[in-house]
Amino acid sequence: MHTALSPEFANSARGRRAGEILRKCVHCGFCNAACPTYQLLGDELDGPRGRIYQMKQFFEGAAAGDAMRLHLDRCLLCRSCETACPSGVQYGELLEIGRAELEEKFPRRAPARAWRVLLGRVFSSRKFFAALMRVARACKWALPKKTARMIPAAQSPTSPAPARAPHERKMLALAGCVQPALSAGANPAAARVLDQLGITLFEEPAAGCCGAVQLHTSDLARGKAAARALMDRWLPHLEHIEAVVMTASGCGLTIKEYPLLFADEPEYAEKARRIADKTLDLCEVVARELPRDWTPRAAPKRVAFHAPCTLQHGQRISGVIEELLRRAGHEVCEVRGAHLCCGSAGTYSLLQPEIAARLRRDKLAALGAGRPQVICTANVGCQNHLAAGADIPVVHWIELL
Numbered sequence: 001m002h003t004a005l006s007p008e009f010a011n012s013a014r015g016r017r018a019g020e021i022l023r024k025c026v027h028c029g030f031c032n033a034a035c036p037t038y039q040l041l042g043d044e045l046d047g048p049r050g051r052i053y054q055m056k057q058f059f060e061g062a063a064a065g066d067a068m069r070l071h072l073d074r075c076l077l078c079r080s081c082e083t084a085c086p087s088g089v090q091y092g093e094l095l096e097i098g099r100a101e102l103e104e105k106f107p108r109r110a111p112a113r114a115w116r117v118l119l120g121r122v123f124s125s126r127k128f129f130a131a132l133m134r135v136a137r138a139c140k141w142a143l144p145k146k147t148a149r150m151i152p153a154a155q156s157p158t159s160p161a162p163a164r165a166p167h168e169r170k171m172l173a174l175a176g177c178v179q180p181a182l183s184a185g186a187n188p189a190a191a192r193v194l195d196q197l198g199i200t201l202f203e204e205p206a207a208g209c210c211g212a213v214q215l216h217t218s219d220l221a222r223g224k225a226a227a228r229a230l231m232d233r234w235l236p237h238l239e240h241i242e243a244v245v246m247t248a249s250g251c252g253l254t255i256k257e258y259p260l261l262f263a264d265e266p267e268y269a270e271k272a273r274r275i276a277d278k279t280l281d282l283c284e285v286v287a288r289e290l291p292r293d294w295t296p297r298a299a300p301k302r303v304a305f306h307a308p309c310t311l312q313h314g315q316r317i318s319g320v321i322e323e324l325l326r327r328a329g330h331e332v333c334e335v336r337g338a339h340l341c342c343g344s345a346g347t348y349s350l351l352q353p354e355i356a357a358r359l360r361r362d363k364l365a366a367l368g369a370g371r372p373q374v375i376c377t378a379n380v381g382c383q384n385h386l387a388a389g390a391d392i393p394v395v396h397w398i399e400l401l
């Protein structure tokens, strides 16, 4: 697509990168068919092709306004359109540049800005979020039914910590910010399975959020600050570990993309590359390490797996977890429209609650079609969002191994 950047954007690195991506788009519209918001709202401006066109106009010098913001805000950043695009348009990167530039040139009104900053702060602080969840659980009875359903019951880890002495092979896990309070079983279950495979999984307790929450709310400065702090905590461990294992695919994608985020910061670009090179999703590790003659221990169940967008479209990992679940003896149900987002999308379910609720309703109908006993997924956000509307348990897939 021919693109003539305005002088302001032609003279900035971010503007030139946006121009490069825009030029790859041939405006064919194949991506629209894969887009959840286009399917739901039926408006060209709420599909990837329309959003790309709005960003092109903005980068060419057209005035930005609330209308453009509305359509960019409604994007889930699920990147289903990237998977569908035959021209390799890096839509996710373009949207992140577009949103960041829009925030700078056309700032939101103060209350909306404050709400986003608050969300970023609350969700990225493990201690504060855990305390908030304790209070919310205690007051659940007094909350409106809709809000109360968003607060999951306290989960005690289903897997005890491995009792044996540490193995020689070691891997590092992200303790996470919201995961300990919302999906307490995930990391202990990962440690149990890896222990059976001769690997010790440990956490660096002082390491905080990966920055994904702030980046999702277009708060680039705070997102990068969180990422730098995490890298500095992790770097001393890198020599002694085989891999950084991610049990939440959203955080995994963020960390795998640190090199892109820090491309223009010489001091952190190398650190980002070293950490990203060692980062693997948990399913990549288990699939690689599981011996052929492995004997499953879990009782077989009928399971529906929800593939998070950050896993299938962001990290381009598909079918691996379903295969592991089958190897564990479970019956895995077919899920129609498995490429579509469930509506969680980081903080999206709080910022765009109506669209998120409609996407969840459709996703739960697709997941429930095969009459599963349990739904599982690979990202804490999807797990909690789906659980708020599901009438069967929603767990992390590793808890079923």
Ligand code: SF4
Binding pocket: 024, 025, 026, 027, 028, 029, 030, 031, 032, 048, 049, 052, 084, 085, 086, 087, 088, 089, 091
């Ligand atoms: S993003 Fe890709 S699929 Fe969508 S209109 Fe552009 S070239 Fe076509």
Ligand code: SF4
Binding pocket: 034, 035, 036, 037, 038, 046, 047, 048, 051, 074, 075, 076, 077, 078, 079, 080, 081, 082, 091
């Ligand atoms: S990222 Fe998802 S919601 Fe956004 S345009 Fe692409 S397919 Fe649509």
